[in-house]
Amino acid sequence: MFTVFLYGAAILWLTASFFRDRERTRLALRKAWKSFENILPSVLAILLLIGLILTLLDADTISRLLGSDSGVLGMGIAAAVGCVTLIPGFVAFPLAASLLAAGAGYAQIALFISTLMMVGIATLPLEIRYFGRRAALKRNVLSLICAVITSCLVGAAMGG
Amino acid sequence: MKKTLSRYRLFLIMLLADLLLLCMSPELGRKAVSLSGNHLLQMLSVIPPIFLLLGLMDVWVPKETMTKYMGRGAGARGGVLAFLLGSLSAGPLYASFPVAAVFLKKGVSLTNVFIFIGAWSTTKVPMMLFEITQLGMKFALIRFGLNLAAIAAMAVIMEKTASKEEAASICETAIRRADGD
Numbered sequence: 001m002f003t004v005f006l007y008g009a010a011i012l013w014l015t016a017s018f019f020r021d022r023e024r025t026r027l028a029l030r031k032a033w034k035s036f037e038n039i040l041p042s043v044l045a046i047l048l049l050i051g052l053i054l055t056l057l058d059a060d061t062i063s064r065l066l067g068s069d070s071g072v073l074g075m076g077i078a079a080a081v082g083c084v085t086l087i088p089g090f091v092a093f094p095l096a097a098s099l100l101a102a103g104a105g106y107a108q109i110a111l112f113i114s115t116l117m118m119v120g121i122a123t124l125p126l127e128i129r130y131f132g133r134r135a136a137l138k139r140n141v142l143s144l145i146c147a148v149i150t151s152c153l154v155g156a157a158m159g160g
Numbered sequence: 161m162k163k164t165l166s167r168y169r170l171f172l173i174m175l176l177a178d179l180l181l182l183c184m185s186p187e188l189g190r191k192a193v194s195l196s197g198n199h200l201l202q203m204l205s206v207i208p209p210i211f212l213l214l215g216l217m218d219v220w221v222p223k224e225t226m227t228k229y230m231g232r233g234a235g236a237r238g239g240v241l242a243f244l245l246g247s248l249s250a251g252p253l254y255a256s257f258p259v260a261a262v263f264l265k266k267g268v269s270l271t272n273v274f275i276f277i278g279a280w281s282t283t284k285v286p287m288m289l290f291e292i293t294q295l296g297m298k299f300a301l302i303r304f305g306l307n308l309a310a311i312a313a314m315a316v317i318m319e320k321t322a323s324k325e326e327a328a329s330i331c332e333t334a335i336r337r338a339d340g341d
Contacts, residue, residue: 002250002286003205010209013216024219032215034340035258036207041167043203046254048174051196052181055188086252088202089287093294100295109295110303118281123254125170130257132333134326135318139274142314143281150306157302 042126049122050086057085059095066104066112075151078108079144082115086122107155114147206251214262218338227267234269242272243311246279256280261334270327271319278311 017025062085065077087095096109119140120127127136165172178196182189230238249256260273268276283304291300322330 003209006206006209006213006250010212010216014212017216017220028215028219029212030215031218031340032211035214035261035338036211038337038340039258041169041171043207043254044168045170045174047196047199047203048171048178048192050199051192051194052174052177054195055181055192058191086199088252089284089290093287093290097294106299110299113291114282114303114307117253118278120253123252126254127257130261130334130337131330132326135322135330138321139277139314139318142317146310146314150303150310153306154299154302158299 039126039129042129046086046122046126053085053122054087057081059091062095063099063102066099066108071105074105074108075111075148078112078151079115079148082112082147083119083144084121085116086120087116089117092116105155106158107151110154111147111151114151115144118143118147202252203255206255210251210255210259214258214338218262218265221266223266225266226263230263230268230272232269234272238269238272239275239312239315242268242276243279243283246276246281247283247285249280249284250286253277253281258337261338264331264334265338269319270322270330271315274315274318275311278307278314282307282311 014025014028017028062081065081066074092113096113099112100106100109121140124136124140127139130136131139178189178192181192228234230241234241246256249259256277260277263273263276264270288300288304291303319327
């Protein structure tokens with residue numbers, strides 16, 4: 001749905017731009033291509049890296065790691081798995097729901113989801129290219145800290 | 161040629177790892193390749209139009225406009241706007257980096273850029289709705305409320321702990337990327 005909207009918006013704007021000013025449109029296209037080509041090597045590397053990571057850490061393995069464990073060790077595993085993997089939400093949420101049903105704690109699941117969304121070790125090289133090493137590392141470390149704090153609170157609020 | 165080769169070094173290493181895995185364990189290797197393929201499709205569903213829109217925005221939207229609405233002087237309104245833009249987006253977190261880079265180029269403040277990235281990572285509307293259906297209203301809303309505070313706190317910390325030189329270097333790096341060098 002969103003894809004249709006995104007492509008629609010891009011095509012509409014491109015068409016409007018083309019009729020108003022061809023030279024500027026050409027410039028916009030050149031800029032779009034240049035900045036795309038610029039990150040292409042990192043993106044391709046990330047795509048392959050994700051494939052490898054998820055082969056080792058598939059849904060079954062994650063269930064085994066998180067399902068029976070709880071407590072601090074469970075939190076550590078949840079954070080580690082969330083940080084290194086890159087799973088789209090429509091896969092992650094059902095997985096989280098089944099983990100909860102299998103007995104995982106709320107705090108662990110919240111931490112897994114939060115780190116999955118906010119911390120990206122696989123994409124760190126790309127982030128460094130955009131914002132520099134310091135800022136990229138800082139954002140990821142801060143995100144991890146925030147994820148730990150909010151997840152403990154979620155755990156407490158949900159009663160374990 | 162040599163430059164291209166060095167740029168794609170990491171990609172080639174990964175390719176080699178995939179081939180090695182395919183030789184050692186064809187089953188796992190095929191799984192890795194097909195997982196990468198899935199992510200490629202996911203990437204193609206958002207990245208190309210995002211870059212097109214960024215190119216158009218760079219050419220058509222004047223810096224003054226962006227600075228006015230989301231620059232340092234824009235106040236809380238700028239933060240809210242950054243939050244809404246991030247929440248109404250879609251796609252993996254790394255797709256937000258090129259957008260953030262163009263924002264920085266157009267004079268959006270560091271705080272607002274990090275609010276935007278935070279919202280993109282955590283409070284996307286379709287994901288929220290999906291989370292409610294999967295994990296329940298209570299769990300999703302508690303997480304949303306806490307994340308809201310976390311996003312704001314992180315953006316402020318990112319801005320406050322960056323020295324003038326560091327802030328300038330973040331902007332400079334991002335602008336170089338936005339210009340495609």
